[in-house]
Every structure is written in structure tokens, then in C-alpha cells.
Amino acid sequence: MQGINDDSTSVSSAGGRRPTAARATRGLGVTFRSAKPVVWLLCLAPLAWLMYRAVFGGLSPNPIDDITDETGQWALRLLLVSLAVTPVRRITGWNGVIAWRRLLGLFAFFYVCLHLATYVVLDQFFDPNAILADIAKRRFITVGFAGFVILLTLAITSTAGWIGRLGRQWRRLHRLVYVAAVCGVVHLLWIVKGDDLREPAAYGSVLAVLLAIRAYYGFR
Amino acid sequence: MLIRTTAIIPTREITDERLYLDRRAFLRASVGVAAGGMAGALLSAEAAAAQTVLPGIKKSQLSTTGEKLNSFEDISSYNNYYEFGTDKSDPKANSGKFKPLPWTVKIDGEVGKPGDYAFDDLLKRFPLEERVYRLRCVEAWSMVIPWVGFPLADLLKVVEPTSKARFVEFTTVQRPSEMPGLRYPALDWPYREGLRLDEAQHPLTLMAVGLYGKTLPNQNGAPLRLVVPWKYGFKSIKSIVRIRLATGQPQTSWNVSAPQEYGFYSNVNPQVDHPRWSQSRERRIGEFLRRETLMLNGYAEQVGGLYTGMDLKKNF
Numbered sequence: 001m002q003g004i005n006d007d008s009t010s011v012s013s014a015g016g017r018r019p020t021a022a023r024a025t026r027g028l029g030v031t032f033r034s035a036k037p038v039v040w041l042l043c044l045a046p047l048a049w050l051m052y053r054a055v056f057g058g059l060s061p062n063p064i065d066d067i068t069d070e071t072g073q074w075a076l077r078l079l080l081v082s083l084a085v086t087p088v089r090r091i092t093g094w095n096g097v098i099a100w101r102r103l104l105g106l107f108a109f110f111y112v113c114l115h116l117a118t119y120v121v122l123d124q125f126f127d128p129n130a131i132l133a134d135i136a137k138r139r140f141i142t143v144g145f146a147g148f149v150i151l152l153t154l155a156i157t158s159t160a161g162w163i164g165r166l167g168r169q170w171r172r173l174h175r176l177v178y179v180a181a182v183c184g185v186v187h188l189l190w191i192v193k194g195d196d197l198r199e200p201a202a203y204g205s206v207l208a209v210l211l212a213i214r215a216y217y218g219f220r
Numbered sequence: 221m222l223i224r225t226t227a228i229i230p231t232r233e234i235t236d237e238r239l240y241l242d243r244r245a246f247l248r249a250s251v252g253v254a255a256g257g258m259a260g261a262l263l264s265a266e267a268a269a270a271q272t273v274l275p276g277i278k279k280s281q282l283s284t285t286g287e288k289l290n291s292f293e294d295i296s297s298y299n300n301y302y303e304f305g306t307d308k309s310d311p312k313a314n315s316g317k318f319k320p321l322p323w324t325v326k327i328d329g330e331v332g333k334p335g336d337y338a339f340d341d342l343l344k345r346f347p348l349e350e351r352v353y354r355l356r357c358v359e360a361w362s363m364v365i366p367w368v369g370f371p372l373a374d375l376l377k378v379v380e381p382t383s384k385a386r387f388v389e390f391t392t393v394q395r396p397s398e399m400p401g402l403r404y405p406a407l408d409w410p411y412r413e414g415l416r417l418d419e420a421q422h423p424l425t426l427m428a429v430g431l432y433g434k435t436l437p438n439q440n441g442a443p444l445r446l447v448v449p450w451k452y453g454f455k456s457i458k459s460i461v462r463i464r465l466a467t468g469q470p471q472t473s474w475n476v477s478a479p480q481e482y483g484f485y486s487n488v489n490p491q492v493d494h495p496r497w498s499q500s501r502e503r504r505i506g507e508f509l510r511r512e513t514l515m516l517n518g519y520a521e522q523v524g525g526l527y528t529g530m531d532l533k534k535n536f
Contacts, residue, residue, distance in 0.1 A: 061290075061506065130501075194406045195405055
């Protein structure tokens, strides 16, 4: 948890925006430790609901498509939630929220893995030629795969050991999460059929707002 | 003697025609509810759109054999019909308000006998046959469907295309009050499709009015739709209100939306990929492993002759 300490110190030293010690650990009266099981349950609920429908009926006659779609959507949603952590802290002064960032980011990566596994195992059934051709030829898959590689790197380097090893480079590396989020939205945009841009537009606007808040406070 | 100079009924008391028509629709619906109510059942959207049995259906020699049929449930719950929404589950969920009857099809353009043709008359005029066809969606999934209908060629014969007719343009009904998907411009409404005249006259080209022996569910294109089994599914336009015989190649909605992805022909072809995904394999609904996509969806023997000498990569 070195990264988290590092982050909150830098904020207090930079401007001291409402950095009370109590708030840093007890925002809105909730501590990270006590609420952790709740966040786990919330993050796993979409998967549980999907599995329930897969087993007991409730998915469409093309369930592989449903699983691909839902795991992808939840990956993007959780990624945006994890990206909202810092803006929430900046705006509310609730420093304790930063403790959630790593967990939320890792859950986003978890759904990305499920999404990719659905494609590799259920959709293509390990057909290496088809998969490699897709990654090279289909731009929506290329950009989605790029997002996956970024998130994989960030997930591996999310441990305390890597945070210490990378030092100041760690924050620069982890800014790539924005690139991954853009990859996710573009991935969705490029699979849209017809002129129905509502879904990518919704995700894109949330991402744009988060980026704007980030830009307003300066990328640190 | 008293001479009235003012209208007996003030204008403000005369009901607007649209309201009047809505009220009639309401009354009709109420009668339905009352009838249903006697059985103690609430008339759900699904019940209102219940299918009726089509009489006198003959099995066709042109049916595809040796394929397992998809269930009625599969066929009627997994649909692309953007006028009711862009999710596959939307057409079934959102088409309960759609009223397919009464229905007329306007047939005009390069024909000797243009006019408004009543759907009921078409049903009486043409013998119905069951045709089992593979349906291959451009999204790389497929089904096997027992359609009921009559050859489009028979209808075209009746309206007498002129010697100048080269193409056929089809238009889907556009009713915003019954089709909530029309609120959003997901495509260039109304939905339009087209065929070359010889494709339209081919014996495999079907005007479908039912499936599994009953009238079409709304989400499958009630009451009257096209089925062209060797082309991607979107060519098989639903709920047709107009058929126009034309001298030039008509515009088609998907081609207008993405010309580089959806050509006029859109024949099923495993060798020509969609720019964003491979068309070499498909998932048959109900199966796990993908299967090889067949040239012209397996109908190359019957329809291959339509495309002799044509570059199918260029004319995708």
C-alpha cells in the first residue's frame, strides 16, 4: 500500500486541500477495511448474475454473445469507476477513497480477462489462426487487445513490491490507464452496427468528464 | 320561421380525426380485453400478438433437408429488427403494440398493374407452402427456419413488370407510435432493400407470411416479409408496405449507413470478409463450435447461375 500513501502525501504537500488525517482513513464514516467485503460482493455481483442466467436460463439463444457483451461492458464500467476515484477525492476531499482504486482497477482487469477468455475459449475455441488473424486484421480487436496488454502491465505492477521498485516511474506508468480506457471505448465504438452510437457515446462522455476533471486539477 | 345561421355543433366540440381514430383503436383493444377478461386472463402484449394457424400449407420440394430446425422460441426471441430496438431481445419485447392487420402492399413503378394489394387477397390468391431454409446473419450466426409463404415470382407475374423493369425495391412500414426503435436514427428510415429482378424472380425467393405453420410474429416481420436464403439476413426485409419495380439499382438502408461494409448484393460468401469480422465460419444458434459457412449459404447449385462472370469480391 505504499502507492496509496505516496499519493495522499503528494496531494497534501502540493496544496493541502482539506487533508485532515481523519478523512484520509475514514471518509463518510466508512473505512476501507470494513467496507472491503461489500465492494468485493458488488464487483462480483454482475458475474454471479451472468452465471445464474447461464445455468438457469435467462440468456438469449446465443449465450456466448451475451457473455462476451456483458463481461466487456462490466470491464469498461469498472474501469471508469476506478478512474473516478481520484476525481471524487479531489472534489470531495475524501482522501480515504484512494484506498479503493487498486481493488476497483483489478476488478476491471478481472472482467477484461473474462471478456478475452470468452472470446478465446467460447467464441473461437482456441483457434490460433483465427485469433491471430483477428488481432492483426480487425481494428476493433487490435485496439481491444492493446487495452488488455496495458491493463495486464498495470495489474502486474500494482503490487507494493513493484511500486517500491519503480519509484517515481510507477505513477507515470500507471497513467496509461487512461489510454486503456480510451482503447475500451474505441473498441466498443468500432463494433457498433448501423448508426447506433448511444452506448459508446455514453461511455465516452463519462470518460471525457473524468479526463476533464483530471486535466482541471492537473495530472499528478 | 327560424333560420339557423350558426353550426349546430361548435367546432371546438368536433373531435380531431386522429383522436377519433385513436379512440376506435382503443375500443377495438377494449373489446379484446373484455373477451380475454371473461377467461379471467389479462391480455398481455404477447397474447395480443398471438399467431393464428395458416390453412392448407403444402410442403415444398425446394425445402432444405437434413438440417435440424431451430425452435420457435429461438426464432422468435433472437431478432434484428431495429425499428423495435437494436438489441436482439428488443423486437420481441417492444413489438406488442404493432398491428399487422389490416395490411396493404403498394406495388408500383415499372409494372402493368400497379395498385394497393390487400394482404388478405394475397393470402387467398397464392397457395401457401412450407419452405425450410438456412438463414445466415451478416453477424456470423445462423438458424434453420420453416417459413410459410409463396414465391415472390408468382406475385410479380400478377403485377406484370414492364420490359424496362430491372430491379425491385422493397420498403418496410414506418409507424413511430407502434415501433419505438424509430425514435432513434439507428438507420436511414424507412428501411429499404432491393434485389435484381432475376434474383427476385428466382424460385427460391419467398414472400413469407408465417413460420412453423402459423402467421408471423411481429418481431419476425409480420404480416409479410421477404426471404432470400442465399443472402445475408438483412436483405430479407420485414413488414413490407411497398414493392417498386425500378429501372435502376435502388438504395438500400444498410448500404447507405456503411457502403464499404454492406454491398447491394450481400450474398453469403465465406471468401469475402466483412471489414470488421471474418465470414468464413458461423455459429448455428444452439451449437457451441462454429461451423464452416457455405458458399451462397449452401444454395450455390440453385442460384450460382445468377452471378456467372461476376466478380463477387467487387460486387459484395
